[in-house]
Amino acid sequence: MNKLEYIILAKEWLAIFKKRLMLFTMLFAIPVSLSFLFGYTMEAKQIKHIPTVIIDRDNSTISRSITEEIRSNEIFDIVSYSQKDSDIKDYIEQGNAMAGVVIPEGFYKDLQAGKGPNILVLYDASQMSIASAAKSRMTEILLTIKIGYMQDVMEGKLDVLPSESIKAAQPMYFTYRLLNNPTKNYVNFLLPGMLIAIIQVGLIMIGVDRVKEKDEKFKYCIFKAICWGVLGAISIAATLWVQCHFFDMPYKGTLTGGILITIIYSMGVVSFGMLVMQLIPNKLLATQVSAVIVLPSSILGGYTFPLMAMPDFFKNLGSMLPYVHFAEPIRDLILKDISIKYIMGDIIWQLKFLVIVWIALAAVFFGKKLAKELWHKRKQSNKVVEKI
Amino acid sequence: MTKKEKIILIFNWVKNVIVLIPLILAFTFIFGNVYGKTFVDQIPIAVVDYDNSTTSRTIIQQFDESQGLKVARYAKSDSEIEELIRTQKVYAGLIIPKDFEKNVKQGNAPKSLYLVDMTNLVIGNNAFAYGSEILNTLNAGVQIKVLEGKGMNSFEAGKAVTSMNFVQRMVYDPQMSYMKYLMYGIIGIMIQQTILQVLAPVLIDDKRKLVKLDFKSREWKKCLIGIVKKVLIVSSLSVIGATLCFYTICKYFNLPLRGAIMNNYILLIIFIVDMIGVTFFFAGLFRQVLPCVQLCMFLSVPSILTCGYAWPEIMMPAGLFNKVNLIWPLGCFINPMRAINLKGTGILTIIPYIKGGLIYAAIWIPLGIGFYSMRIHMDKVIMKKVNELRQDAIGLS
Numbered sequence A: 001m002n003k004l005e006y007i008i009l010a011k012e013w014l015a016i017f018k019k020r021l022m023l024f025t026m027l028f029a030i031p032v033s034l035s036f037l038f039g040y041t042m043e044a045k046q047i048k049h050i051p052t053v054i055i056d057r058d059n060s061t062i063s064r065s066i067t068e069e070i071r072s073n074e075i076f077d078i079v080s081y082s083q084k085d086s087d088i089k090d091y092i093e094q095g096n097a098m099a100g101v102v103i104p105e106g107f108y109k110d111l112q113a114g115k116g117p118n119i120l121v122l123y124d125a126s127q128m129s130i131a132s133a134a135k136s137r138m139t140e141i142l143l144t145i146k147i148g149y150m151q152d153v154m155e156g157k158l159d160v161l162p163s164e165s166i167k168a169a170q171p172m173y174f175t176y177r178l179l180n181n182p183t184k185n186y187v188n189f190l191l192p193g194m195l196i197a198i199i200q201v202g203l204i205m206i207g208v209d210r211v212k213e214k215d216e217k218f219k220y221c222i223f224k225a226i227c228w229g230v231l232g233a234i235s236i237a238a239t240l241w242v243q244c245h246f247f248d249m250p251y252k253g254t255l256t257g258g259i260l261i262t263i264i265y266s267m268g269v270v271s272f273g274m275l276v277m278q279l280i281p282n283k284l285l286a287t288q289v290s291a292v293i294v295l296p297s298s299i300l301g302g303y304t305f306p307l308m309a310m311p312d313f314f315k316n317l318g319s320m321l322p323y324v325h326f327a328e329p330i331r332d333l334i335l336k337d338i339s340i341k342y343i344m345g346d347i348i349w350q351l352k353f354l355v356i357v358w359i360a361l362a363a364v365f366f367g368k369k370l371a372k373e374l375w376h377k378r379k380q381s382n383k384v385v386e387k388i
Numbered sequence B: 001m002t003k004k005e006k007i008i009l010i011f012n013w014v015k016n017v018i019v020l021i022p023l024i025l026a027f028t029f030i031f032g033n034v035y036g037k038t039f040v041d042q043i044p045i046a047v048v049d050y051d052n053s054t055t056s057r058t059i060i061q062q063f064d065e066s067q068g069l070k071v072a073r074y075a076k077s078d079s080e081i082e083e084l085i086r087t088q089k090v091y092a093g094l095i096i097p098k099d100f101e102k103n104v105k106q107g108n109a110p111k112s113l114y115l116v117d118m119t120n121l122v123i124g125n126n127a128f129a130y131g132s133e134i135l136n137t138l139n140a141g142v143q144i145k146v147l148e149g150k151g152m153n154s155f156e157a158g159k160a161v162t163s164m165n166f167v168q169r170m171v172y173d174p175q176m177s178y179m180k181y182l183m184y185g186i187i188g189i190m191i192q193q194t195i196l197q198v199l200a201p202v203l204i205d206d207k208r209k210l211v212k213l214d215f216k217s218r219e220w221k222k223c224l225i226g227i228v229k230k231v232l233i234v235s236s237l238s239v240i241g242a243t244l245c246f247y248t249i250c251k252y253f254n255l256p257l258r259g260a261i262m263n264n265y266i267l268l269i270i271f272i273v274d275m276i277g278v279t280f281f282f283a284g285l286f287r288q289v290l291p292c293v294q295l296c297m298f299l300s301v302p303s304i305l306t307c308g309y310a311w312p313e314i315m316m317p318a319g320l321f322n323k324v325n326l327i328w329p330l331g332c333f334i335n336p337m338r339a340i341n342l343k344g345t346g347i348l349t350i351i352p353y354i355k356g357g358l359i360y361a362a363i364w365i366p367l368g369i370g371f372y373s374m375r376i377h378m379d380k381v382i383m384k385k386v387n388e389l390r391q392d393a394i395g396l397s
Helices: A003-041 A061-071 A085-093 A107-112 A128-157 A162-169 A186-209 A218-247 A255-279 A283-294 A312-318 A324-335 A340-387 B003-034 B054-065 B078-086 B100-105 B121-149 B154-161 B178-212 B218-251 B261-285 B289-296 B300-306 B320-327 B331-343 B347-396
Strands: A050-056 A076-082 A099-103 A118-124 A173-179 B043-049 B069-074 B092-096 B111-117 B165-171
Touching: A003 A186, A003 A218, A003 B289, A003 B300, A003 B347, A050 A061, A050 A085, A050 A128, A061 A076, A061 A099, A061 A107, A061 A128, A076 A085, A076 A128, A085 A099, A085 A118, A099 A128, A118 A128, A128 A162, A128 B121, A128 B154, A128 B165, A173 B121, A186 A218, A186 A255, A186 A283, A186 A324, A186 B289, A186 B300, A218 A255, A218 A340, A255 A283, A255 A324, A255 A340, A283 B289, A312 B003, A324 A340, B003 B178, B003 B218, B043 B054, B043 B078, B043 B121, B054 B069, B054 B092, B054 B100, B054 B121, B069 B121, B078 B092, B078 B111, B092 B121, B111 B121, B121 B154, B178 B218, B178 B261, B178 B289, B178 B300, B178 B331, B178 B347, B218 B261, B261 B289, B261 B331, B261 B347, B320 B331, B320 B347, B331 B347
Parallel strands: A050 A076, A050 A099, A118 B165, A173 B111, B043 B069, B043 B092
Antiparallel strands: A099 A118, B092 B111
């Protein structure tokens, strides 16, 4: 073998290696490394330390106790104690604070006089996750203070015993219990779906990539869909395992059910990619089209903003996406101690989707083959006619 | 150029124009409609009424008549409610205990339980807010009656209950709509993805051409001018696409554009320049178009999740935000863009982001173009070597 042949051989091997490397990157390297990156980025898990401005123009015992309650709460970080109302606006506008509390002058006096003074709380709603967390905790703090104050009023004005005053201040005692994600852990809510959305892009592009012109038999297509589907399922499992192992994400539900739905879903998406490639023979265009089809899934699928709040058309469209019937059950399995029967509906849906895609794939595959044969026969007969 | 090549070229550019303008416009309409309903309302809940009294029925009626919640199921036991929540037939449940009314009247403060499923935080937070608002209002009404029962006159009782009020105000977006929260970011992502999808393949194709051309030839210069032209065309089309998206969200989905429009364009142009630098780098990295396109498809979700937009900057580990901004420019575009349009933020507040974008461009434009040029040079050397060896082999044979 001369030097040129060596170089050509090396080039061929390099091309094969690059191809395999790209597949490995799409299937494992990107999702797993992003799982680490997201876990690190969102290691705080809950919204805390919201920069808050306090304007206490009353400076009374009660106003100081309100300030102290806010200061000692982990959700808020007081960044400024001010006397000027305009400071809140400036701080929020410049992004230096995201909440502000204004206790007006004469607050305590007005309270005693029964004038019903108002405490004004402002939130920067341009950052929804922060505003929502801040509002919910601030409401709790202020309600607790209010109930405490009412107890004092009753004990003072009505001579009610302390044990009785709490009942009078809260004549209907409502307990709130947050199920499945009681700490409002943002990571457990968001990341499973986001990671699945990323892997889904890889799976569909692998489906497109794995279709070859030389594929003579349909069973090879199905075999490839199964093999790459299983690899895709391993990738999903590895990506979520990173979250569970390194970032304390729970997994409370059935493992068997989780594995089953993951394998079927993964095969379905790979097969769908193959179908797109059968329909659009240009690999580059097929890759772009298939990715554009699945990229908006996390939005259209109602993973965060729920389907129930969407117009009917999008509600129906969303419920037809395989992502919806996978990402949500996986989040349920992560957060709820549920058995396989709770996700059986979604497993059956994924199975139906897989069968439909395979039927469509078969129809396109054999249809193309038939068309090719007919074209070939016609060409042959034309040649014969020409000869005659 | 053959006729076939011309047709392919025209087809590619038609495809590129469609991607850069009508496609992102279509997605703006789609997402605008998806998030069109501002509120998550009519959330199904279940109730168990062990008391079945006038008071308990009034409470349930309040829940059912509220805009945010609807009583979808009447359960018979606590476990049935928990099961309904587990199967996601309802997202919250109210349990009213036995003798509830009797205990309220006797001042025994009976305990009721409001369960909320927090699996989906958006639904859970809304169900919690609607439910607690109803219960607090009901509580206030009963408080007045209790105080009257204890000998206070109704005026005094009313004053005592409403003695301490708090007014909570959501600045910039009183409705806390998901559309206002996300739409600016989605537009940024779409611009990012379309520039990558269109420009990277064009640059890779031109790289292949440049490898085959002589440095000093007229074709080489022509090809370079062609690259500059293509970059300018893609940039201009991106600006047009972004302008139409802004117009659409403002005109059809009532999203505010409060600040100076010019500031949006300053950020947009810097972002496009940043993206050009990155695209040159990608085009240098890949010899084939397909793997480059495949890799670029992965970038939308990670870029929005790590740039301080969806997960706020203050919650990220110290220093990570700045590091991310050195690797990817999206944060310097969509974060200030949301602030400008929702808050009406002025130029002074967005200067750090402008600086960040310019620093990014100062690093990545030379890096990207330098890497792209280096790859052309390297490929030229390799091609030359292979040709020499081929000639030798032909000579030998």
